[in-house]
Amino acid sequence: MNNIQLSQSLPLWIATIILAVSSAIIIYFYYKTDKPLSKLFRWSLIALRIFAILLIIFCLLEPSIIIKEEITKKPHLLVLLDDSQSMSLTDANSRTSRIDNISQVFNKTFFEDLSKKFNIHIYQFDYEPTAVDELSLKGQGALTDISRAISRSFDEWKGQPIAGLVLVSDGESNTGEDAIKTAQRIGVPIYTIGVGQKTALKDIQISRVEVNPIAYVDHILPIKVSINSNGYDGREVRITLTQSGLSGIKDSASLKLNSSVGEQTVELQVKPQQEGTLRFSVSVQSMPDELTLQNNTHTFLVKVMKTKLKVIYVEGRPRWESTFINRALMRDPNIELTYLVATKQGGYYPQIPSKSFPKTRNELNLYDVIIIGDISPNMLKIDQITMIKDYIENNNGSLIFLGGKNSFGKGGFGESILKDMLPIEIGQGGAKQLSLPFNPILTQQGMTHPITRLSDDINENTAIWRDLPPLSRFYAGIGVRSGATVLAEHQLEKDKPFIAFQRYGKGLVLMIASDDLWQWAFGVYPYGGDDSYYKKFWSGVIRWLASAHTQAERVNVETDKQVFSRDENVRIKAYVYDENYDPVNDAQIKAQAKTPSGSTHDLIFSFEENGRYASNFKPNIDGNYQVDVEALRNGRSMGKGKSEFLVQTTSLEFQNVQLNESLLRNIADISGGTYHHIDNISELNISELKDISLTTKEKSIWDNGVILGIALAFLTTEWILRKRKGLV
């Protein structure tokens, strides 16, 4: 049973050659010596030297002995039974539900037979596995994670002899890691048993609903509904939209079902009439003999705001920089843009419908953000400049200055009455445009600031900024104004601000020292990228500036998505900023989750990094949840924030309901097990499960002092004998 194993680093054939060559050399030199030696003495010296080398080579081969021990104890057999919602379905070719089918097959007799050879451990699983003494399947789990079921149950018995795992499921794993990889990793055979029908079942389901999560009062919100059906071709169904808390149908559409085209879509729309987080449901009419009605309705949340963010962008000349900013903001469904480009004659290029600069302070105050492009201050009228100044100083306004030859150059804003507003100082004669490619790099504040945060992960964010295409030009002769916050600076010149902002009066003023950011919208494609970061950047700029003057926004609360399944982990993140919008790392977070039943749960947030705190919450009932967060520093409130999410149980379990046989086959194949359908359970030969386990122990037979001592003894004896005969 025992084997000798040699090291992989020195192949045996090389070791043999080394021994042969060195032996030949030793014999040659001992025969060549001039000293008269007897044959016995000569060969004794040769033997001592060769034995010493042999021992050294033996050690280099690192031989070890593999001792296999038979385990006489019964090995463990883990039986994993799927208890998720999809298992509660009754297939067309069956009279009983999937879980009842399991309960009938995996009965007491079955387990008694198995327990003669194995120590049986039964686990029921959905999102997580739970050890049970006897079966009590209910089919209520809202998610299925086969990978987690395998790894968690295996980990409990790791290190002990495990004969294998028996996995009984419909194979519809809808969350977690790749189950096939997990099966391969654990290295134990998995015998998979499929439950359910593998052919498409008679059913109509809402497979997808596409809707903008943010909408505006009195603005039409389009809703795209995708329907999958099978077995009802030619039948016409009605799809309806309802709003929670309100009676009546908001919109409806008819659809003639046709499974041969795959997914079919209909468009519905609604015009929200009130602010807040509203809950809508889309339902498709049910048909007789449908497999389940649970996938005929889809519920979603929409955050309805009073109006879109209003932005006015005044540009001094037609240029690519303004073209691409205009396109990005125009296509943002949450922004209403007024875009004015000045002509040489002093007016604006014609627009349809015609637009103009606000004539009164009240009109200007309706805007959330003003963007000033490459325009010379003398192209603005004095009353327009006065209105802009008042808008910032007294009305919590937000202003963006963009780089350009006219705005930053000689006679630009650095010399105008708005110069103190700028977060930068422009030297005498204006800033100079230099044509040298460079990449802006983020400062410490920039790494986490909402404007420059293109990814939540700091390292990823830094990498994104590093990998964006280089910009062609920058402005020399500008410095940071005292008190301003720099978010990004020139790659080589640390004191050259690229993006900076400062508070001015009650408002905020941001500066972007570039005239070719459009490279990130268009020039990015030859670099293998796309315009997504450009859009995200501008979206972040506008949103932050539009909301930054309210204290509530200093505490931003977010969840990774808006709709979760019951028992799914909800990760809640809170970002906390101080009055200068620097991240706060020493805040105390007071937070509560309000459940649909009205009860509240205290949430414990832990600090992660750069103003980010996180908490985990596991909802156990369906409905709307509200999270309220307050950040405190030294007992004083720094601001409040809130977020909402929805929990519904029917989201994933009924998306795909037929047996996923290929997953179960792959798990069995890769792990060395076998696959059988539950109807053919008799094919699972219990004796094919290995009931004897072997454990192996590896004992090194070279790594000891005795071998070294013998080798040294051979060499020393040879040396002494050589000296006594006067050999060199």
Place this chain on the structure above:
Amino acid sequence: MDFTQKKGISMKFIDTPFIKLGLRGISFLLIILFTALPSFAQKDDKFTIARLKYGGGGDWYYGQTMIPNLLKGLNERTNVDAGNKQEIVELTDKKLYSYPFIFMTGHGNVVFTDEEVRDLRLYLMRGGFLWANDDYGMDKSFRREMKRVFPDKDLIEVPFDHRIYHSYYDFPNGVPKIHEHDGKPPKGYGIFHEGRMIVFYNYESDIADGLEDPAVHNDPPEKREEAMRMAINIVIYVLTN
């Protein structure tokens, strides 16, 4: 002692603003020289138009004074900061994305390779714009190739109230007739993507003809003026939309 004194003198020398600035400048230049980033972008922010070099045997190079004259017109009549020379690009060039506005003209056959068909489609959908001027004889092959580029889109006649006819000058009757060939009415066609015009094609109009130096075609001054105005409208429309 001598050594310290020398060192003191030398430090003072370095401390003078002029030398300090010079040393800083040299080191900055050295950094730039050794770390300069590769960039496909234009070096300055002057507006320019790239002429499309296409295959198929057509005279893609025809009318070398058209684009420089249009750039000059933009500088003189508008506040577009235009360069003074045209660029030449092929659809497979990486530098194509330095020029969001490309122009093509000719009298003959236009053929795009499969790779060019894909590249032109992507370029236009990602934000690029193509102005195609039929100089007489390009229509059939141009339409055929554009159908390969956009099998799902048609060249549709641009209505007279579209902004391209009113972006700077007014053209209430659409695209003007500059050079007579067949006696057919001039037409302006467009291809649209997500509400944005991505291709403008003038047929039986030959705007580019009227942009050339006066001696080339002897077009009357009023026709040349109309051509310049319509070309400026196209540029302004693209830059402000």
